[in-house]
Amino acid sequence: MSKMALPTVKCLSIFFLFFAVSQAELESDASSVILLSHSLGSRGQQSRGQINVRSLKNGLVSIQQDSSFDLKEYKAAAEANEFYHLEASVKYNGVERTFLTSTKACLLYESRLTDIITIHVDLLGHIYGVSLATPHNQQCTGNVPEFEPELNTTVLISYMEHGPVPDVAMYVQKIEQEKVAKERGETKDNRSFIAKYWMYIVPLVLVFMMSGASNPEQPAR
Incomplete structure (x- = not known):
């Protein structure tokens, strides 16, 4: 050059x-x-x-x-x-x-x-x-x-572009509305039986599994 x-x-x-x-x-x-x-x-x-x-x-x-x-x-x-x-x-x-x-x-x-x-x-x-x-x-x-x-x-x-700004006010308003509706009993829980009570079912299943493992059945003669 x-x-x-x-x-x-x-x-x-x-x-x-x-x-x-x-x-x-x-x-x-x-x-x-x-x-x-x-x-x-x-x-x-x-x-x-x-x-x-x-x-x-x-x-x-x-x-x-x-x-x-x-x-x-x-x-x-x-x-x-x-x-x-x-x-x-x-x-x-x-x-x-x-x-x-x-x-x-x-x-x-x-x-x-x-x-x-x-x-x-x-x-x-x-x-x-x-x-x-x-x-x-x-x-x-x-x-x-x-x-x-x-x-x-x-x-x-x-x-440079501005990034997307979250609508905080709309989110807070939605949370407040759900809270009020729950206190009034207006909301319905459409979850299944397992989804509602899984925290009780899982410990029971674990107890049964551990009991079976500690007391195995005697093999038949």
Whole structure:
């Protein structure tokens, strides 16, 4: 992979994924920079560019990346069934974290260097993950027409979902209603005889079994 020049602004598409958490629900919002570096196979990491996160609440995100690389190396890595590795380093709210993600080089090459970077945000507004994917996620065919060697990146923001919340009030109300009905004698016990009195039947059965084992019958002459 050839030495990269300083990052330049390239083609960018930005989308936002909203689940149960809206932008206004994030507890904190601070600007940050996600530094990107990448490699093919076992080759060393090289700078790819950076994602500028100005505001997660307001969706202010931009990306700068360099496309001055040798396309032949990507083709060779795809034919050798190697992996494309992306490393994302972010310093957010005073905490520095590094996230690693990978995809097959052939998928990236057959997607014509079009990829999707997803920034994962938790309920507190902290970035807890960065993942990479490609539009072409099927089996590689090896047949790719000529194309311009330029990274075309889509940035997604994925907000963490709220988990299911149990209806405690409804459960307590149901228990109270069953308690009142039982005190009034309005409930009927439809269980079988064994289900009702198993705690008395089981000890009796055990006593009979133990008595039979301690006094075996004499064999007939």
